[in-house]
Amino acid sequence: MKLGRTARFYATHPKSRDKKKKYDTKYHSTPARKKYRAELNRARRKRKLKGDERDLSHTSSGSLVLESRKRNRARNGSGNSSTKK
Numbered sequence: 116m117k118l119g120r121t122a123r124f125y126a127t128h129p130k131s132r133d134k135k136k137k138y139d140t141k142y143h144s145t146p147a148r149k150k151y152r153a154e155l156n157r158a159r160r161k162r163k164l165k166g167d168e169r170d171l172s173h174t175s176s177g178s179l180v181l182e183s184r185k186r187n188r189a190r191n192g193s194g195n196s197s198t199k200k
Contacts, residue, residue: 155179 125132158179172182
């Protein structure tokens with residue numbers, strides 16, 4: 116699989132990769148991130164999605180809907196478009 120521009124950068128710049136890893140570890144260990152992850156896990160369990168290939172996509176109204184991983188993750192907000200369905 117072909118790597119994206121950011122992945123290629125971090126693959127060739129170990130110092131930057133280590134700095135990013137340290138930041139990510141700190142960010143994802145905050146109480147707010149833990150709570151957010153727990154809410155998403157609870158929603159997946161409630162819908163019995165274990166092993167399902169689909170994502171729960173965030174909508175602009177704040178709800179979660181089932182959507183293919185490809186379509187959900189491709190919506191990256193480029194060109195000033197929304198990142199939500």
